[in-house]
Amino acid sequence: MPKKRYLFIGYNYYPEFTGIAKYTAEMCDYLANVKKYDVSIITGNPYYPMWKLYEGYQNKFKQEFHNGVHVSRIPIYIPQQPTGRKRMIQDFSFLLLSMISVSKKLILDKKYDYLVIIAPSFLLGFVGMYYKLFSKKTKIIYHIQDLQIDAAKDLRLISNQKLLKVLFFLEKKILARVDFISTISAGMKVKISAKVKAKKDCLLFPNWIDDSAIFSTNGFEPQKNGLASFQNKKVMLYSGSIGEKQGLEILIEVADKLKTFPEILFVICGEGPYRVVLEARCKDKNLENIIFFNLAPAKDFNVLLNRADIHLIIQKNIDGDLFFPSKLNNIMAVGGCLIATVNETGSLYHLINKYTLGKIVPPSSPDELYKAILYLLASEDTCNGYKKNALTYAKNHLLKEHIIERFLLSINSTPSNRLVN
Template identity: 45%
Template structure:
């Protein structure tokens, strides 16, 4: 595991250059085997470095799959994108073992890279779309997390898709009382009105809008903005915030798992922000977590996007 810190985390770091197998046994006498695969993890990710990361993982996972080809056949093989090329591993197992292949898509990775200008090479994009087409042709079931994403995939895959959205575990995320105590716990006062963005910090989020809002509300001392998380774009935002002299904007690291529910409960307003070009390429899973803690959310969404339709339907 490396996300969201962009480095291999403990206790896996010492084995990061080789495969590691973990087996979990259950009371039902069943067991789950997990094979950890070595891969390249860039400390400062870019479009090219992410392609290298995904490619190295695909190669090492391919090596891990080889022994499975000589063991008993499984009825189904499931591949999860991103990265989209992981679907090739599912295709391989399907072809050689005769299993059915389920490909689940969390992000439309190629379109996002193209629309946001991360990949501009027409030749490279053509190769990537060609690989994706091969995966679709050799898949029995395709699923995704929003109706908008399903519509876009369906136009390429030319087959029915399943809606399989993300959810939130309400045993881990739930409303808490005494907001003033929670604010003090994270360095704010009871009189502060905290506006929080917590999540990935990348180009597709369009987080410059938070800086502009903080600039506009500089004179309102009680309103404090917080950007929490990690990502390749965080340093850019820090530099921009320093240039804009935003004393009312705070950057905080990703919170520990045992503190995260309290941290989310501390906020008075949660931000769910997307760039217009990325509106139907991803579905922000943070929204269900915000609602689980009883938070108020301010959402930016294109009227044609799945996110907008979801909010309109269940407002």
């Protein structure tokens, strides 16, 4: 029986190791090395989350073979300050160049069984539709990691109503034409299902944990991580992207309020265009209880995750179902004690509340976050309960192999363009 052939198309891939890139790379690796499928990807040259081309890469067309996956890299526009307008330029330029790469594959390569579009960029759905014109048997899977247009609207990255109307129209066309739609959270699934109504189902394909890389440890070795000088501190950890949608300025305010508690240290681990702004604010306030770390390889990152006394998920007061923070998976994988600033409308709120995974406080409320930190530091039993529940949830719901195999079963057993339960 011939091997199944998969082609992925998306901005982000290895060696980027956070966010969408991590899950796309792990999915490709699994299909190539566990399932023994023929897997290719069309992607950009690595730049995220620093919004700067990685050292050792040139922003040009390049062919690679990594861990069993054929990698076709194409030039990608990388703005230093990713405004809404500049991200649109990035989207359209990548769309054009990926069309060229797909055309080449249509001419030279054997046809693929599945073409997987990773959105954002939502526009890449048109690449799938284009490929389908010449390969009717290929199934197009449109996997949505972020509701890009809705988020741009809520965050006011795009305010032109006529433009938003055009973008939503284009998105609707894509959703109507692809064979399968999938997304990462129950709340996002509801929103997407409302866009397509009863025309087809949206499959749930959540992000996962790799328990061989991120796992709970009984202790930490301070000499092997950047927190060596702070081993007597109570560490409040935020790890992830540092951008507009996170609303991390609240941490500056809370750290300022907690200056009288010298045992409390805030650690912000990540990269992004907003980091320089936060660092400047810390300097202006002379805050010595907040430090910044760069992203670390998995082994060191696992040490850092286990070192934290309290993990922080910070979101602005916007629609909670426009994206879903993958950092929650890592927190649960290590059995972390969690505080999340989320509103009550999103699936993240309901997930944390249903399984008692952590403490929830309103977004954009420094006073409530301040009180929650002091409460949990004084409540060992409550923290231990959150930790136990997090580990149980991770083991029962987030293992990589189970999630991927369940998804593969769903696309192989479900007729495309058909409403299912």
